[in-house]
Amino acid sequence: MESEAGNGKAGKKGTSESKGRESKDFIRAIIEEDLRTNKYGGRVHTRFPPEPNGYLHIGHAKSICLNFGIAEEYNGLCNLRFDDTNPSKEDVEYVNSIIEDVRWLGYDWGDRLYYASDYFEQLYEYAIELIKMGKAYVCDLSPEEIRQYRGTLTEPGKESPYRNRSVEENLDLFRRMRAGEFPDGSRVLRAKIDMSSPNLNMRDPVMYRILRAEHHRTGNKWCIYPLYDFTHCLSDSIERITHSICTLEFEDHRPLYDWFLDQLGVYHPQQIEFARLNLSYTVLSKRKLTELVNGGYVDGWDDPRMPTLAGLRRRGYTPESIRDFCDRIGVAKRESVVDIALLEHCLRVDLNKRAPRVMAVLNPLKVVIENFPEGLVEEMEAINNPEDPSMGTRKVPFSRTLYIERDDFMEDPPKKFYRLAPGREVRLRYAFFIKCVDVIKDPNTGEIVELRCIYDPETRGGAAPDGRKVKATLHWVSANHAVTAKVRIYDHLFTVPEPGAIKDSDFKEFINPESLIELNNCKLEPSLKNAKPGSFYQFERQGYFCVDTKDSTENSPVFNRSVALRDTWAKIKKKQEAKS
Numbered sequence: 359m360e361s362e363a364g365n366g367k368a369g370k371k372g373t374s375e376s377k378g379r380e381s382k383d384f385i386r387a388i389i390e391e392d393l394r395t396n397k398y399g400g401r402v403h404t405r406f407p408p409e410p411n412g413y414l415h416i417g418h419a420k421s422i423c424l425n426f427g428i429a430e431e432y433n434g435l436c437n438l439r440f441d442d443t444n445p446s447k448e449d450v451e452y453v454n455s456i457i458e459d460v461r462w463l464g465y466d467w468g469d470r471l472y473y474a475s476d477y478f479e480q481l482y483e484y485a486i487e488l489i490k491m492g493k494a495y496v497c498d499l500s501p502e503e504i505r506q507y508r509g510t511l512t513e514p515g516k517e518s519p520y521r522n523r524s525v526e527e528n529l530d531l532f533r534r535m536r537a538g539e540f541p542d543g544s545r546v547l548r549a550k551i552d553m554s555s556p557n558l559n560m561r562d563p564v565m566y567r568i569l570r571a572e573h574h575r576t577g578n579k580w581c582i583y584p585l586y587d588f589t590h591c592l593s594d595s596i597e598r599i600t601h602s603i604c605t606l607e608f609e610d611h612r613p614l615y616d617w618f619l620d621q622l623g624v625y626h627p628q629q630i631e632f633a634r635l636n637l638s639y640t641v642l643s644k645r646k647l648t649e650l651v652n653g654g655y656v657d658g659w660d661d662p663r664m665p666t667l668a669g670l671r672r673r674g675y676t677p678e679s680i681r682d683f684c685d686r687i688g689v690a691k692r693e694s695v696v697d698i699a700l701l702e703h704c705l706r707v708d709l710n711k712r713a714p715r716v717m718a719v720l721n722p723l724k725v726v727i728e729n730f731p732e733g734l735v736e737e738m739e740a741i742n743n744p745e746d747p748s749m750g751t752r753k754v755p756f757s758r759t760l761y762i763e764r765d766d767f768m769e770d771p772p773k774k775f776y777r778l779a780p781g782r783e784v785r786l787r788y789a790f791f792i793k794c795v796d797v798i799k800d801p802n803t804g805e806i807v808e809l810r811c812i813y814d815p816e817t818r819g820g821a822a823p824d825g826r827k828v829k830a831t832l833h834w835v836s837a838n839h840a841v842t843a844k845v846r847i848y849d850h851l852f853t854v855p856e857p858g859a860i861k862d863s864d865f866k867e868f869i870n871p872e873s874l875i876e877l878n879n880c881k882l883e884p885s886l887k888n889a890k891p892g893s894f895y896q897f898e899r900q901g902y903f904c905v906d907t908k909d910s911t912e913n914s915p916v917f918n919r920s921v922a923l924r925d926t927w928a929k930i931k932k933k934q935e936a937k938s
């Protein structure tokens with residue numbers, strides 16, 4: 359990753375990789391170099407700066423883990439700061455969800471919860487200062503005219519006819535803008551930089567606009583609002599951030615970031631850009647996610663199919679698994695698409711060790727054990743998690759009538775089907791061998807409705823004293839003891855790996871119609887009766903499931919499948935390893 363070192367300051371490239379330390383990403387390399395040279399007096403101070411105009415998604419988690427993670431690693435601090443300069447799109451609902459999500463991920467900003475809107479007065483003073491220095495002017499061009507005057511990548515821009523207003527006139531007009539004397543959109547304050555700069559961001563960018571919109575914090579106090587580029591660098595400066603880490607699309611904004619700070623001669627943090635996370639089979643753009651929510655394509659921001667942290671949490675993702683994921687993907691300067699299988703793999707790795715294993719039949723088929731006495735209940739001993747003996751064991755009731763998975767029986771099995779079939783013997787997990795002796799069908803539809811089996815009482819615990827073997831072990835649930843529950847099987851939200859990148863099409867065309875399948879008659883072992891919302895389990899042979907926090911009621915849990923057991927990522931990795 360060393361070739362990707364690039365903090366933009368010419369000449370700093372690759373200063374610290376070759377010193378024999380274990381490989382660090384380019385951002386940590388910059389920070390270590392700054393610590394070595396004592397650039398910020400040994401301080402490391404980062405921030406995570408969300409705009410409260412949507413819920414956080416897994417891409418934001420990458421930025422959160424990076425900013426808070428770096429602060430932790432280098433004994434520094436990380437602020438949570440809302441970049442709330444766009445009142446028409448912001449809402450306290452988003453503020454609250456963001457606070458909840460960052461905390462859920464396991465990070466703590468201490469008493470440093472800030473809002474850019476808290477700096478409005480100070481930002482206004484900075485703007486006045488720039489006007490006094492002849493570095494900012496009030497412009498009366500319409501938004502459309504400003505766009506036309508800006509020029510293009512190949513053509514220089516044209517100077518605004520208002521560019522050379524006197525300082526006095528600018529001061530007067532800007533104060534009157536604040537006082538509410540002019541209608542929305544009629545005037546703006548612009549930085550006076552260079553209309554022929556090859557960087558369009560430097561062509562007299564707008565600093566303030568007139569907008570009568572109630573702000574979720576400042577109410578109607580302001581009718582002018584500062585724009586992002588002006589606000590962001592100064593907020594960083596006010597908070598004495600050392601390393602202002604952001605995504606690559608801000609690379610071209612860095613000269614402007616630097617310009618404002620240099621003109622004003624204030625404390626100057628260093629902006630560093632990294633590649634944003636893209637994840638396959640989903641979209642990570644707030645605009646697109648908002649479209650999915652508002653268009654009713656999903657059931658809200660916390661729909662378990664959404665890549666939002668609220669959605670992932672409801673799906674059953676743990677903060678540990680998400681932090682592990684962010685750690686594994688690392689940071690780089692080049693954009694790429696990360697395989698969603700890696701995220702799923704991280705969850706399996708985490709839950710494999712922690713989730714209690716239980717038996718649950720998703721598509722039940724009734725089995726009657728003909729030689730098992732009516733009314734008798736045997737308590738079978740089951741292991742809660744073979745990965746962790748300290749999780750102990752539990753008792754699972756076994757009786758004459760059971761359910762097994764419909765898929766685990768075939769009347770006319772093909773060659774490689776080893777599970778139950780007429781005349782064949784299999785093991786029931788933690789119980790006995792059973793053999794199928796008869797198949798009962800609905801006389802009208804021909805559907806199999808029941809299997810008649812016999813069991814061998816000598817095989818208690820799953821082994822035959824005579825040493826005979828069976829080829830399959832099935833999970834099962836005692837019918838009389840079963841908890842009937844709704845289980846939701848989730849799959850990727852989109853059918854194609856990059857739904858947002860397909861030419862001439864709308865990403866919503868690729869929504870997976872089978873991204874949610876509801877099963878309403880699942881039979882769970884009785885220990886799940888009081889499963890607490892938010893708790894997670896491995897359903898043996900099926901996957902990891904969690905109890906839905908919204909739709910479960912007392913004694914009636916609803917389960918969401920977090921992830922299936924089959925680990926495609928582990929397979930991909932094995933193949934790669936075999937190749938190299």
Ligand code: ATP
Nearest residue numbers: 407408409417418420421604605634635642643644
């Ligand atoms: P979106 O593009 O989804 O609308 P945004 O950049 O507008 O996101 P912000 O609230 O401004 O959303 O993001 C807060 C921080 O998270 C920013 O520093 C931004 O760079 C970072 N961030 C946003 N999306 C990603 C991503 N996909 N990967 C990594 N970091 C991201």
Ligand code: MG
Nearest residue numbers: 407408409441
């Ligand atoms: Mg942004």
